[in-house]
Amino acid sequence: MGKVIVVTSGKGGVGKTTSTAALGAALAQRNEKVAVVDFDVGLRNLDLVMGAERRVVYDLVNVINGDAKLPQALIRDKRLDTLFLLPASQTRDKDALTEEGVERVIGELKRYFDWVICDSPAGIEKGATLAMRHADVAVVVTNPEVSSVRDSDRIIGMLDSKTLKAENGERMEKHLLLTRYDSLRAERGDMLKVDDVLEILSIPLLGIIPESTDVLKASNLGAPVTLSDARSAPAQAYFEAARRLAGEIVPVTVPGEKRGIFGKLFGRKAA
Amino acid sequence: MSILRLFTRSARRSAPAARERLQVLLAHERASTGSDLTAILREEILAVIAKHVQLDGDRVTVKVDRDENVSILEIDVEIPLDAARAA
Numbered sequence: 001m002g003k004v005i006v007v008t009s010g011k012g013g014v015g016k017t018t019s020t021a022a023l024g025a026a027l028a029q030r031n032e033k034v035a036v037v038d039f040d041v042g043l044r045n046l047d048l049v050m051g052a053e054r055r056v057v058y059d060l061v062n063v064i065n066g067d068a069k070l071p072q073a074l075i076r077d078k079r080l081d082t083l084f085l086l087p088a089s090q091t092r093d094k095d096a097l098t099e100e101g102v103e104r105v106i107g108e109l110k111r112y113f114d115w116v117i118c119d120s121p122a123g124i125e126k127g128a129t130l131a132m133r134h135a136d137v138a139v140v141v142t143n144p145e146v147s148s149v150r151d152s153d154r155i156i157g158m159l160d161s162k163t164l165k166a167e168n169g170e171r172m173e174k175h176l177l178l179t180r181y182d183s184l185r186a187e188r189g190d191m192l193k194v195d196d197v198l199e200i201l202s203i204p205l206l207g208i209i210p211e212s213t214d215v216l217k218a219s220n221l222g223a224p225v226t227l228s229d230a231r232s233a234p235a236q237a238y239f240e241a242a243r244r245l246a247g248e249i250v251p252v253t254v255p256g257e258k259r260g261i262f263g264k265l266f267g268r269k270a271a
Numbered sequence: 272m273s274i275l276r277l278f279t280r281s282a283r284r285s286a287p288a289a290r291e292r293l294q295v296l297l298a299h300e301r302a303s304t305g306s307d308l309t310a311i312l313r314e315e316i317l318a319v320i321a322k323h324v325q326l327d328g329d330r331v332t333v334k335v336d337r338d339e340n341v342s343i344l345e346i347d348v349e350i351p352l353d354a355a356r357a358a
Contacts, residue, residue: 053296054337057313069328090300091307220289 002033002113004106005245006135007177008159010151012122014143015179018215018225020119021049022235023139025224026242028083032114035074037086037105039131040121041096044088050077051222052085061089064101070108079227084113094127106134124158132163137173137245139206143180144192149200152176156203175206177241182211183256194254207241209234210255299337309335309344316346324350 007020017040024036038046041061047053058073063086070086077083086109089096109116120131132138138159142152156174165172178197185191198205209215214232218225226235226242233255243250303310313333320326330349335342 048292048296051292053292055335057333057335072328072331072333217285220285220292222288222292 002110002116003137004110004116004118004135005137005139006118006120006132007139007141008120008128008132008155009141009148010122010124010128010155011143011148014141014148015177015209015215016122016141017046017049017119018219019139019141019177019179019209019238020046020117021224022218022226022238023242023245024083024115024117025077025080026226026235026239027115027117027246028077028080029226030242030246031082032246033082033084033112034115034117035084035086035109035113036117036119037109038088038119039097039127040119041088041127042090042093043121044090046119047075047085047087048222049219050085050224052077052087053222056087059087059089060105061092061096063105064096064098070105070112079223094121094125097126097130099130099133102130103134124154128155129158129162132159134164135159135172136165137175138163139175139177139245140201140203141177141179142197142201144178144182144186144194144197146192149192149197152201156201174203175245176201176203177206177209179209180211181208181255183254205252206244207237208252208254209237209241295337295339298339299342309337309342312344313346320348324348 007016007023009016020036024034028034036046036050037060038044039060040046047056052075055075058068060073062068063070063073074084074086077085106116118131118135121127140152140155142148159172159174160166163172176198178194181194182191186193194205194208210233212232212234214229215225215234218228221228225232226238229235230239237255240250317326317331326348332347334345
């Protein structure tokens with residue numbers, strides 16, 4: 001059975017879709033079968049970031065309603081054989097998602113794939129709660145910025161109360177993915193530092209993605225950054241995060257930070 | 272010439288690609304508000320086939336490729352030898 005990951009944040013625009021695509025492509029490059037699922041019904045964008053927007057035929061709502069079977073709706077990535085996309089519907093609204101329907105689709109995906117990565121919509125309403133409902137692991141995407149950290153805290157609370165795991169009394173595994181991090185500004189004291197965010201949210205760190213022009217370039221081209229420019233700093237950070245998700249112990253480094261500081265960071269607990 | 276080409280390739284920008292992708296995508300999305308022609312054709316073609324053949328969801332592949340000026344709708348239906356009798 002595959003693992004179900006929800007990529008969530010509460011706040012919009014912090015990098016959920018970018019991170020879903022990048023982590024999905026990074027895991028697929030390890031030769032594991034990956035499905036990325038867009039839960040943002042009505043405002044889909046994962047197809048665009050993955051470069052599959054011209055090929056969408058059926059979507060998540062079609063599969064839930066039985067208009068299409070799951071294999072018909074899955075779009076295979078043109079670059080990676082083991083990477084698949086299940087797009088969201090663009091013409092329906094979030095009420096088209098039903099709890100039973102989502103449960104059935106996720107259950108089916110888990111049988112075929114090693115990883116099912118659910119890209120949550122922003123907000124705390126139905127789309128977001130259904131995206132996290134069946135997750136085994138949550139990746140909380142946060143920017144080093146006050147409103148993002150506050151919304152992440154709210155989402156962590158929901159992960160601990162509104163998911164199936166939480167309702168069954170199990171512990172929900174949660175990881176922090178800090179995106180758009182600028183170590184120079186943090187060093188100068190103009191941006192929250194990694195440790196500040198970790199102390200406030202107190203969940204383990206999955207990775208630090210540096211602020212980078214490579215991320216926008218990748219979305220311009222319609223390729224996950226871990227595919228379009230695998231050697232770039234954000235891609236390297238996503239590859240490391242993917243290895244940690246897969247259970248490897250990889251020490252966390254702050255991208256772009258001076259060498260002398262690495263020693264200090266070595267002691268930091270990885271996810 | 273080849274050196275020049277190498278140079279222009281390395282200097283190729285991503286924004287024009289983004290612009291073109293958006294123009295194609297939005298042209299299709301704006302044109303299909305309310306009625307998506309490829310979706311209508313897909314449903315009606317499959318309905319016609321279903322009149323004669325027992326359609327099995329696992330044996331039907333539908334692909335779409337939306338290009339700048341045309342969309343390609345590709346429907347692959349596996350028709351087993353005994354399908355006509357079964358329907």
